[in-house]
Amino acid sequence: MRKSQLWAGITSPIIALSGIAAAIIINRSWWSLTDNAISDLGKVGLPHSWVMNVPLLISAILAIYYALGLLGEMKNPVSKLGVLVFILGLFFLAGIAVFPEGTEPHYEVSWGFFLAGSIGFLTTGLGLGLEGHRMFVAFTVLLFITEVLLARWAFGAFSSVAIAEFIGIFAILTWHYMLMWMKFFKDK
Template sequence: MKRGQLWAGILSPQVALGGIGIAIMINRSWWKLTDNAISDLGKVGLPYNWVMNVPLFISAVLAIYYAAGLFGEVKNRVFRLGIALFVIGLVFLAGVALFPEGTGPHYHVSWGFFLAGSIGYLIAGAGLWLEGLRKFGAFTVLLFTAEVLLARWTFRIFSGVAIAEFIGIFAMIIWHYSLMGTLLKAGFLGIKD
């Protein structure tokens, strides 16, 4: 993996969360965590909707560049299948920015991001379990299970979906950084200039 790909992987979640955080601050007079969706911050016609949408797009591009480097590092087919599905989720994330709330494709790209991203990391974790990284595989299954159960619970409790969305986002981010650390420690990532 190229050093730039590793840095892209490190920075990608920070770019997305930074854009979301600034958008929340700008729209704090009406946006509520329990009553809204994250996408409400980037909807068509909202002043400064680009504050969230542009960082989401940049984050998706950075993460795809990072994920492309993973294909050359771990040869396990199950892991690669999971990463490919995760990349599809990242393409959907770029779609969330390109097709904000208020456009026809938005609902589909939003769900595509959460479904493909979460199932992708679950499959990739299974691939690493097959590579002998059993603790990381078990961690992946537990994280996925917690994500699904907590998100389902919040759908019943709150009128908005932002909390469930943040649960999904933070599960993917926790898995992503844990994967980086695990692969570096296990010697799977060979960093090149």
């Protein structure tokens, strides 16, 4: 993997989360974690929708660049397939920025990001288990199950989807940084 791809993988989530945080601060007079979706911060017609949408698009582009390098690091077809599904999820992330709330197909690209991102990390983790990374596969499966259970709870407990979305985002990011640690920084 190129050093620039590694840096893209490190910085991409920081850019996305910074954009979301800035959008929350700007829109704090009406936006609520328990009453809204994250996408409400980038909806069509909102004066500062670009504050979230531009960083999401930049983040997605950087993450795709990183994930293409990650694809070359995978040794078996299962982990390669998982990274390809994860890359599909990153294209859906770009779609969230390109098709903000209030446009078609925003709903579909939003769901696509969470589903493909999560299934991609689960499949990649299982593939890495085939390569002998048993602790990482156990971590991946436990994280996936926890994400699904917490997201289902959040969908039932709150009228909004923002909490479930943040659960999905932080599960994907936790897995991403743990994978980076295992593959590129541990024992270096």
